Amino acid sequence: MTMTGRRPWMAMKIAQCWTQQWQWGRGMSQKANVKVRTRDHGFDDYMDVYKKVRKVEKFQNIILSQPNQTICIARLDTLARRHGMKMFESGGFVLKFPHIFEIFEHPVQRLLWCRLTMAALQQIEEEKTALAAQKEEAVTRLRKLLMMAAGGRVRLEHVQHMSQELGLPEDFESSIILKNPRYFRLTGEDTKYAKTKYLEIAERDPQLSVCAIEKLREQEYRERGKSEENIRFSFIVNFPPGFKISKAYRIFVFKWQRLPYWSPYEDISRHDLRSLEAHRRLEKRVVATIHEFLNLTVEKKVSLEKIAHLRHSFYLPNKLKNFLLQYQGIFYISTRGNKGKLHTIFLREAYKKGELIEPNPLYMARRKLVNLIMLSPRKATYDESLVHYMKDKDDEQVTREYLERSVKLDANVSSEKIDNLSQKASERHGQVSLGHGANAFEETQSIGRSKGDNTFEDTQSIGRSRVDIDMQFSNGSRENSEEIMARRNQ
Numbered sequence: 001m002t003m004t005g006r007r008p009w010m011a012m013k014i015a016q017c018w019t020q021q022w023q024w025g026r027g028m029s030q031k032a033n034v035k036v037r038t039r040d041h042g043f044d045d046y047m048d049v050y051k052k053v054r055k056v057e058k059f060q061n062i063i064l065s066q067p068n069q070t071i072c073i074a075r076l077d078t079l080a081r082r083h084g085m086k087m088f089e090s091g092g093f094v095l096k097f098p099h100i101f102e103i104f105e106h107p108v109q110r111l112l113w114c115r116l117t118m119a120a121l122q123q124i125e126e127e128k129t130a131l132a133a134q135k136e137e138a139v140t141r142l143r144k145l146l147m148m149a150a151g152g153r154v155r156l157e158h159v160q161h162m163s164q165e166l167g168l169p170e171d172f173e174s175s176i177i178l179k180n181p182r183y184f185r186l187t188g189e190d191t192k193y194a195k196t197k198y199l200e201i202a203e204r205d206p207q208l209s210v211c212a213i214e215k216l217r218e219q220e221y222r223e224r225g226k227s228e229e230n231i232r233f234s235f236i237v238n239f240p241p242g243f244k245i246s247k248a249y250r251i252f253v254f255k256w257q258r259l260p261y262w263s264p265y266e267d268i269s270r271h272d273l274r275s276l277e278a279h280r281r282l283e284k285r286v287v288a289t290i291h292e293f294l295n296l297t298v299e300k301k302v303s304l305e306k307i308a309h310l311r312h313s314f315y316l317p318n319k320l321k322n323f324l325l326q327y328q329g330i331f332y333i334s335t336r337g338n339k340g341k342l343h344t345i346f347l348r349e350a351y352k353k354g355e356l357i358e359p360n361p362l363y364m365a366r367r368k369l370v371n372l373i374m375l376s377p378r379k380a381t382y383d384e385s386l387v388h389y390m391k392d393k394d395d396e397q398v399t400r401e402y403l404e405r406s407v408k409l410d411a412n413v414s415s416e417k418i419d420n421l422s423q424k425a426s427e428r429h430g431q432v433s434l435g436h437g438a439n440a441f442e443e444t445q446s447i448g449r450s451k452g453d454n455t456f457e458d459t460q461s462i463g464r465s466r467v468d469i470d471m472q473f474s475n476g477s478r479e480n481s482e483e484i485m486a487r488r489n490q
Helices: 009-024 028-032 040-064 073-083 088-097 120-132 135-148 156-161 172-177 212-223 245-256 277-296 306-313 320-327 359-375 377-382 395-406 413-425 436-451 454-473 478-489
Strands: 070-072 101-105 112-116 152-153 186-192 196-201 301-303 331-334 343-349
Touching: 040 070, 040 073, 040 088, 040 112, 040 120, 040 359, 070 073, 073 088, 073 112, 088 101, 112 120, 120 359, 135 152, 135 172, 135 186, 135 196, 135 277, 152 156, 152 306, 156 196, 156 306, 172 186, 172 478, 277 301, 277 306, 277 320, 277 331, 277 343, 301 306, 301 331, 306 320, 306 343, 320 331
Parallel strands: none
Antiparallel strands: 070 112, 101 112, 152 196, 186 196, 301 343, 331 343
């Protein structure tokens, strides 16, 4: 009888040891064999709030794209459905954030309209100011990104997808790339479907080829006096709360920290990557590349789907999520924010209790939007900016300005009629009753007479004919209604 027949558990144990030894020879990513992801509630709670931020930014872009930066609620619901919102969901969503969106009654149309509050507009202006002030830093980030890429070039559309994470303005192609020809160069290739634009580095700077982790190692060496051998190739490892560390995994981490690797800014095309040692160094270089890329971002985070566009440029593995799960002490992948469809990579050493340790002005400006979202709606009634949108203008003046913009003045429309209409609208401002329809009809009647009596009489006759038809339909006589329509047409 074979050993398998006598003691099956022993054969399984030996096979498990063989498998483990074979995995140990393939590098740390296979050695650790970490399949269970330990959650960090600090990052997950951050992503729960960021889910609301993304929706709020969509509504802000819709409102700011309007001519007067105001929009009707019905029109807002139609445009919001193009961005993935459900029907009749926009009105309820806007009501949840009264510190960002203000709903008011139109002075003439008597419909509910929406606009941004003064606090929200101030936050947008601060973000634009911070974005314009750090243009030089954005140029440096883009240069370092191209220096890490294979061949020193990246597709332009991939940079556009990550422009917000890198702190680039919307018009970065004209404001940054074309204005710095000594650093960047645009090239194109004709493919089967379209012409693809590539962004290339024109000049390499050796001073920019220093990674952020190397500066941290130097700081640890000077301040804490650690040995050079232990921190020369090491990374800062902070495991999430509740992460179980076995004795074997500690040994793996200790050996991996001392393993040398190639710098992300070094060209590895000339190296022989067929050996086992080269494979281990290449894996650690991928970790260093992602670590350096996250340091280039504004908030030290990026979505997994966006960094996957740089797979060929950074020599990233195909199964990037499974690869990053092997290094939970350096990175954290959060699946919150879009029902598990969105994966966000955080740099653990850059955060503490869900906030950035070393914030920058652009991050602080974006953080103010989060503060407005987290404010309680009950406090909105005590905010004067939500009640008085324009403190230096009264309701009568706002109504008059709207009438002057909406009505195209001609010789028949005098300023006295505009004054009378604005006065009537201001007197009825804030009242909701059944008489609003008649008042709006009287205002329309006065404006229509000013533009032309004949046109108004035709419009009035058509309106009366529709009223008569509706009354006939309500009485159940369809034939009489058709006779009235034929008579009106004659």
